[in-house]
Amino acid sequence: MTLPNGSTPDQARRAAARAYELDRLHVFHSWSAQAQITPMTITASQGCHVWDGDGNRLLDFSSQLVNTNIGHQHPKVVAAVQEQAAKLCTVAPQHVNEARSEAARLIAERTPGDLNKIFFTNGGADAVEHAVRMARLHTGRYKVLARYRSYHGGTETAINLTGDPRRWPNDHGNSGVVHFFGPFLYRSQFHSSDETEETERALAHLEQTIAFEGPSTIAAIILESIPGTAGIMVPPPGYLAGVRQLCDRYGIIFIADEVMSGFGRTGKWFAIEHFEGVVPDLLAFAKGVNSGYVPLGGVAISPDIAATFDDRAYPGGLTYSGHPLATAAAVATINAMTDERIIENAADIGARVLGPGLRELAERHPSIGEVRGIGVFWALELVRDKATREPLAPYGGSSPAMNELVAACRAAGMLVFVNFNRLHVVPPCVVSEGEAKEGLAMLDHALLTADQHVGR
CATH class of the missing domain: 3.40.640.10 (Type I PLP-dependent aspartate aminotransferase-like (Major domain))
Structure with a gap:
């Protein structure tokens, strides 16, 4: 087995360990308290997926910083x-x-x-x-x-x-x-x-x-x-x-x-x-x-x-x-x-798969206060109480509930983009119907952690 970059899992793990060591010694990260972060190492990527330093394949529903619209490593x-x-x-x-x-x-x-x-x-x-x-x-x-x-x-x-x-x-x-x-x-x-x-x-x-x-x-x-x-x-x-x-x-x-x-x-x-x-x-x-x-x-x-x-x-x-x-x-x-009609794909996936799928999640999960978006550009407004709309994390901050949700998404095999009390669903514009549905299933499972904080 080899990764998309041609390395074996063992080679990738060794390279990732060395990269992480050097990162913590020498790299100054943006928007971060330097002593409080444990950044994830990425060793390879392809299409809508990335591989972390432990060899895990992750569905990239963040498009990194919402920028890999054409996906990773487009030939x-x-x-x-x-x-x-x-x-x-x-x-x-x-x-x-x-x-x-x-x-x-x-x-x-x-x-x-x-x-x-x-x-x-x-x-x-x-x-x-x-x-x-x-x-x-x-x-x-x-x-x-x-x-x-x-x-x-x-x-x-x-x-x-x-x-x-x-x-x-x-x-x-x-x-x-x-x-x-x-x-x-x-x-x-x-x-x-x-x-x-x-x-x-x-x-x-x-x-x-x-x-x-x-x-x-x-x-x-x-x-x-x-x-x-x-x-x-x-x-x-x-x-x-x-x-x-x-x-x-x-x-x-x-x-x-x-x-x-x-x-x-x-x-x-x-x-x-x-x-x-x-x-x-x-x-x-x-x-x-x-x-x-x-x-x-x-x-x-x-x-x-x-x-x-x-x-x-x-x-x-x-x-x-x-x-x-x-x-x-x-x-x-x-x-x-x-x-390749990639923009048309983004419109289609948003209208047919992501929009309806996220609204279905909102019906099942009490932590989702609102679903907003278009194309492959969506946000879930997460709340402790749908009636009062109290956010799951304060404006300008995070919370244990949001941290647990991010961890649950990663454990399920997904990278997500979060900000304060919101989880953004922003896969690459090339995302397939199957990948979009796979991501929705992962979110469905991960959101159970957020639901546990409703009413608390």
């Missing part, structure tokens, strides 16, 4: 990176290279509206940074409005835009960011009774925030088209269209953050396409553009904003902007998604 993307490395490993961004040009064309063809210029970055956070910089320079204004319950990245501007507790240690109140409440009917800030009220009241709140902050001071409003890490709260009908109208009314740039929701995750190329007629001025992307095989992100830019820099130098750049290996991976990813 066309691996081959494209290998071919590009043999031809041109790297080149400075001021020079034209074939891979970057073709990647920009493919992305521009798929972005909504006329977002036809692409600025490449190294990932999602710096895509957001540059989108905000462009908006500020274009408008001559500084403030940016961002919603609570959001995540936009870990760099200075992006983390201040973020509307979850990871912002708090980094926020000194001087970033020019103003937060507002977005729509979230299950935990409505507006005491709404249905989606129509939630849309109307959330838009009224946003317009009031604009009025009180001063429209002439606001450069941009940034929103995840469908918030990801914060809970996969699909905006109610009319909300994003209303935000677009407010931006037009007050001369504010609308930035759509599609870092997590883009490139097939929701069953369309971009999540904002689910909301007819809504086109942002700037669109930040990363993750699924090449499934993280080589780091890559970017900003798709409207003609009006692009024209601002026709005869005025844009004051920003990156040594690895449009890196040939990364953009070659993007070209192969986008072409494979198109040729």
Whole structure:
């Protein structure tokens, strides 16, 4: 028996032990108290599965950090990176290279509206940074409005835009960011009774925030088209269209953050396409553009904003902007998604298998307060009491109940993505019907641990 990378289980275990030893000696992990973690070693991956340091095969229902949309080790993307490395490993961004040009064309063809210029970055956070910089320079204004319950990245501007507790240690109140409440009917800030009220009241709140902050001071409003890490709260009908109208009314740039929701995750190329007629001025992307095989992100830019820099130098750049290996991976990813109908698969699996299956789980498990999602982008809101909606873990923290659930999922053979009291169901877009049903069965069993905490 050999693993997908060609090693035997014994070889993989020895390599994993050595890697873990070196990791604990020398690697500084993100978002972690270093002495309190025991990170899992991954030795191999293939499709929707990974293998841990003990040789266990795990169904990856996390897509790592919700980015391996095309699955692990897709042969066309691996081959494209290998071919590009043999031809041109790297080149400075001021020079034209074939891979970057073709990647920009493919992305521009798929972005909504006329977002036809692409600025490449190294990932999602710096895509957001540059989108905000462009908006500020274009408008001559500084403030940016961002919603609570959001995540936009870990760099200075992006983390201040973020509307979850990871912002708090980094926020000194001087970033020019103003937060507002977005729509979230299950935990409505507006005491709404249905989606129509939630849309109307959330838009009224946003317009009031604009009025009180001063429209002439606001450069941009940034929103995840469908918030990801914060809970996969699909905006109610009319909300994003209303935000677009407010931006037009007050001369504010609308930035759509599609870092997590883009490139097939929701069953369309971009999540904002689910909301007819809504086109942002700037669109930040990363993750699924090449499934993280080589780091890559970017900003798709409207003609009006692009024209601002026709005869005025844009004051920003990156040594690895449009890196040939990364953009070659993007070209192969986008072409494979198109040729293999991977996005259509995500839509189909979501509508036929995951959505109905998760709603069936909610009927059986008292710990599931709400099921939300679309495509292969779902969240389970876990609660101690369905009537009071008391969360299974506090906002900004974890709990023994959530830790037990994660352990039960892993024992069942599954990797999951959790945040506070939520379990996110986010397999790769290539997930098969059989794999999706297998994952649902594993969740059904693991959720028994969460049920034990209901009413306690």
